[in-house]
Amino acid sequence: xxxxxxxxxxxxxxxxxxxxxxxxxxxxxxxxxxxxxxxxxxxxxxxxxxxxxxxxxxxxxxxxxxxxxxxxxxxxxxxxxxxxxxxxxxxxxxxxxxxxxxxxxxxxxxxxxxxxxxxxxxxxxxxxxxxxxxxxxxxxxxxxxxxxxxxxxxxxxxxxxxxx
Amino acid sequence: xxxxxxxxxxxxxxxxxxxxxxxxxxxxxxxxxxxxxxxxxxxxxxxxxxxxxxxxxxxxxxxxxxxxxxxxxxxxxxxxxxxxxxxxxxxxxxxxxxxxxxxxxxxxxxxxxxxxxxxxxxxxxxxxxxxxxxxxxxxxxxxxxxxxxxxxxxxxxxxxxxxx
DNA sequence: CCTATACCTGAGTATTTTAGTGTGTTATTA
DNA sequence: TAATAACACACTAAAATACTCAGGTATAGG
Numbered sequence: 001x002x003x004x005x006x007x008x009x010x011x012x013x014x015x016x017x018x019x020x021x022x023x024x025x026x027x028x029x030x031x032x033x034x035x036x037x038x039x040x041x042x043x044x045x046x047x048x049x050x051x052x053x054x055x056x057x058x059x060x061x062x063x064x065x066x067x068x069x070x071x072x073x074x075x076x077x078x079x080x081x082x083x084x085x086x087x088x089x090x091x092x093x094x095x096x097x098x099x100x101x102x103x104x105x106x107x108x109x110x111x112x113x114x115x116x117x118x119x120x121x122x123x124x125x126x127x128x129x130x131x132x133x134x135x136x137x138x139x140x141x142x143x144x145x146x147x148x149x150x151x152x153x154x155x156x157x158x159x160x161x162x163x164x
Numbered sequence: 165x166x167x168x169x170x171x172x173x174x175x176x177x178x179x180x181x182x183x184x185x186x187x188x189x190x191x192x193x194x195x196x197x198x199x200x201x202x203x204x205x206x207x208x209x210x211x212x213x214x215x216x217x218x219x220x221x222x223x224x225x226x227x228x229x230x231x232x233x234x235x236x237x238x239x240x241x242x243x244x245x246x247x248x249x250x251x252x253x254x255x256x257x258x259x260x261x262x263x264x265x266x267x268x269x270x271x272x273x274x275x276x277x278x279x280x281x282x283x284x285x286x287x288x289x290x291x292x293x294x295x296x297x298x299x300x301x302x303x304x305x306x307x308x309x310x311x312x313x314x315x316x317x318x319x320x321x322x323x324x325x326x327x328x
Numbered sequence: 329c330c331t332a333t334a335c336c337t338g339a340g341t342a343t344t345t346t347a348g349t350g351t352g353t354t355a356t357t358a
Numbered sequence: 359t360a361a362t363a364a365c366a367c368a369c370t371a372a373a374a375t376a377c378t379c380a381g382g383t384a385t386a387g388g
Contacts, residue, residue, distance in 0.1 A: 002167060011277070038378080040377070044377090047336070059335045059336080060385030064334075106179040109176075110179070113288065117281075117285070193363080214364095222356085223362085224356025224357050
C-alpha cells in the first residue's frame with residue numbers, strides 16, 4: 001500500500017466524478033481543467049481505474065466517465081490500488097533476506113502496520129468523503145463514527161493475522 | 165504524508181533500534197545486516213532521523229544509535245516525516261490552481277482524508293508496535309482495541325461488543 | 329454517411345525519487 | 359595510537375512520476 005501523489009490524483013479525480021454525477025457522464029477534459037491535472041495523464045489513470053471496474057467510460061459526444069458502482073462501495077484503498085497496481089509489498093517473499101538472526105521480526109511488525117493502514121483506507125468510501133462536505137453544516141459528520149460502529153461489531157470475533 | 169518504501173525502511177530501522185535497546189547503542193552495521201538494507205543508505209536515513217531528534221548517535225567503539233526519546237513518544241508519523249522531509253503536500257499553496265470554477269472542493273476533501281491518515285499514524289507509536297510482538301502469547305494485543313477504547317470515551321456512547 | 333466528439337491505446341521523454349556505492353573525515357574508546 | 363563507528367558528501371543506476379504526442383475507435387447529431 002503506497003500512498004503517493006499518484007494515488008492522490010486518482011482519488012481526487014474519482015471524487016470529482018462522484019461530485020459531478022448527473023445523467024451526463026463526466027468528461028476527462030472537465031476534470032483535467034478543474035483539478036489542474038494533465039488530460040493525457042488522467043487518461044492513463046482512468047485506464048487503470050476502468051480495468052478495475054471503478055469507472056465505466058462512454059464514448060462519443062456527450063460521453064465521459066461514470067462511477068462503476070455506487071460511491072458507497074468504492075473505497076480509497078480501491079482507488080489507490082487500481083493506479084499503483086502490483087506492489088509486491090514485502091520485498092522478501094517469505095524466504096529471502098529473512099534468513100538472518102532474528103527471523104524477520106521487524107518485517108512482521110511493518111506488515112501488521114501495513115495491514116492496519118490498509119484496513120483504515122478500506123473503511124473510507126467516496127460516499128463518506130463527499131457526504132462530509134456536501135452537508136456543509138456539520139463539519140465532521142463523520143465516517144469515523146460509522147467505522148467505529150462497524151468495528152464494534154467486528155471486534156468480538158477478534159481480527160487477527162496469521163503469524164508467519 | 166507519503167507512504168513509500170523509504171518510510172518503511174525508516175520505520176523498520178527504528179523498530180530494530182527499539183527492539184535491541186539495551187545499555188549499548190545499536191550499530192548501523194547490525195541493522196543493515198538484520199534488515200538487509202544497504203549500510204550507507206541507512207546512514208543517510210539516520211542522518212534525517214537524527215536531525216529530527218528521533219535518534220541520537222554515539223561515535224567510536226561501542227557506539228551506535230539510541231532512540232532520541234521514549235518509544236512511547238515516537239510515532240510512525242514522526243519517522244515517516246523525518247525521512248520524507250518537506251512534502252509541500254497541497255501543490256496549491258492556497259492560491260494557485262484553485263482559481264478554477266469550483267474553488268478546490270476535491271482538494272479540500274483530499275486534505276481531510278490526508279489529515280485522517282496522519283492522525284491515524286500519529287496514534288501508532290513504536291512502543292505499541294513492539295509491545296504487540298514481544299508479548300508473543302496473545303497475537304493481537306492490540307493498539308486498535310486501545311485506540312477504540314479511547315474513541316469510545318470521546319463519543320460517549322457506551323455499548324458493548326456484539327457477535328459477528 | 330459524415331464529422332465532431334471523447335474515449336482509448338501505446339510509444340516516448342523529462343524530472344524526481346529511490347536505493348545504493350564510494351571516499352573520505354571526525355569523534356571516541358580501548 | 360589504532361581500531362571503531364558515526365558523520366558527510368559526491369556520485370550513480372534504476373525506477374517511478376508526470377507528463378507529451380500521435381494516432382485509433384466508438385458514438386451521437388446533423
